Amino acid sequence: MANLSPSPVACAALLCAALFLVMPGSAITAAVYGGTAGLNTSLHQDEFVVACSLPGLAGPELDGSLSCFTNASTEVIILGGDPGFSSSSASSIINATAAGRILLLSGDDLDRFSDILPVQSSGTSPGSPALIVSNPNATLSADLFAGLPGQYPNTTLVSTRESFVTRSGATTLLSFENGDPALAFAPYGNGYIVAWLPPADTAYLNSTEADRVNERLVTRLLALRTGIPAVTITTAGTNATTSATPAANVTTTPPAQGYVFVSSTPGGANVYIDNVYEGITPVNLSTIAPGTHALRLTMSSYADYGTTITVAGGSTVAVSGSLADQNLTAATPAATVTPVPTDTASFWTSTSVLAALIGSIAAIIGAVATVHSLYRKHP
Numbered sequence: 001m002a003n004l005s006p007s008p009v010a011c012a013a014l015l016c017a018a019l020f021l022v023m024p025g026s027a028i029t030a031a032v033y034g035g036t037a038g039l040n041t042s043l044h045q046d047e048f049v050v051a052c053s054l055p056g057l058a059g060p061e062l063d064g065s066l067s068c069f070t071n072a073s074t075e076v077i078i079l080g081g082d083p084g085f086s087s088s089s090a091s092s093i094i095n096a097t098a099a100g101r102i103l104l105l106s107g108d109d110l111d112r113f114s115d116i117l118p119v120q121s122s123g124t125s126p127g128s129p130a131l132i133v134s135n136p137n138a139t140l141s142a143d144l145f146a147g148l149p150g151q152y153p154n155t156t157l158v159s160t161r162e163s164f165v166t167r168s169g170a171t172t173l174l175s176f177e178n179g180d181p182a183l184a185f186a187p188y189g190n191g192y193i194v195a196w197l198p199p200a201d202t203a204y205l206n207s208t209e210a211d212r213v214n215e216r217l218v219t220r221l222l223a224l225r226t227g228i229p230a231v232t233i234t235t236a237g238t239n240a241t242t243s244a245t246p247a248a249n250v251t252t253t254p255p256a257q258g259y260v261f262v263s264s265t266p267g268g269a270n271v272y273i274d275n276v277y278e279g280i281t282p283v284n285l286s287t288i289a290p291g292t293h294a295l296r297l298t299m300s301s302y303a304d305y306g307t308t309i310t311v312a313g314g315s316t317v318a319v320s321g322s323l324a325d326q327n328l329t330a331a332t333p334a335a336t337v338t339p340v341p342t343d344t345a346s347f348w349t350s351t352s353v354l355a356a357l358i359g360s361i362a363a364i365i366g367a368v369a370t371v372h373s374l375y376r377k378h379p
Helices: 008-026 059-062 066-070 087-098 139-144 206-224 344-348 351-377
Strands: 026-035 048-054 078-079 102-105 117-128 131-132 152-153 160-166 171-176 181-188 190-194 258-264 270-274 276-280 281-287 291-299 302-311 316-322
Touching: 026 066, 026 190, 026 206, 048 066, 059 066, 059 087, 078 087, 087 102, 087 181, 087 190, 087 316, 102 206, 139 171, 139 206, 160 171, 160 181, 181 206, 181 281, 190 206, 258 291, 258 302, 270 281, 276 281, 291 316, 302 316
Parallel strands: 026 048, 026 078, 078 102, 102 190, 258 316
Antiparallel strands: 117 160, 131 152, 131 171, 171 181, 181 190, 258 281, 270 276, 270 291, 291 302
């Protein structure tokens, strides 16, 4: 009878083949455009694979390589380059984020995605001497900043900076001394959006600190994504073993709800879906049941905007409504002018004109008769 026990050489070959098949799927695939807000993927080659890295000097670079940033294998999209890419590219990246990517933004690219950022611009503020960990007792903050300082002094002094406020549903991790957010993130669909707000990404943390915070934040957000299993890598000494197991408490069932992003012109409109209040624009709604819904936007002094949307489970619908200002002065209708008849024939045939003329003649005759009688009495 043949010996069916595998030889040591065959076992080694099978183990190598298994490792080869599992390892590529275990790494996090990233696409980089311009700056990375301090994340140095070259220091984490066992964790990150960079599918493409563009200098970010001109927008068409991104337009020409968009597929690298939006394909199904890319999990992290990092944008910190020239914001001159097309609106269609921006929309594709937004849709990819909603499908489960981590979108990390810094620099001028923040303005291209202002409607879906975890923060909203609020003017300007003086430069801040330091950044502070916003909530050091929170589990996530304690994890992200373990072994790192609780404050980060300004190494590049600036007199003023653009200020922001955190939107509802977002989390602030680092703050300027006046409380303004400096690093914040928020869920968007199945993915997350991370924003480094200038000059936080360049003037406060050193390269080691920035890299650690970014690497930890990205990997943890990947594990928190809705409906997408995370992959862990376990290494012990020289005998490396790799396991691709879903992270705890992560469901692999696609969510039943749909996602609706609503914006308006002007912003700040009340959002109603099926006559239920859902928030103020711009707002990202993540618990909308699949199907057709009536959407209405209202705002004081503006006419309501209404439309119908169709939502599919696990997908995102973007709606933008323009509300008409009711205070605009309506055009005054031109006054109706009745022209005076100039036709001579119609003038003499007019009843009122003839009556007036006869009356005038009678008055003249009466006056002449009176003068004549007086003249005869007093010759």
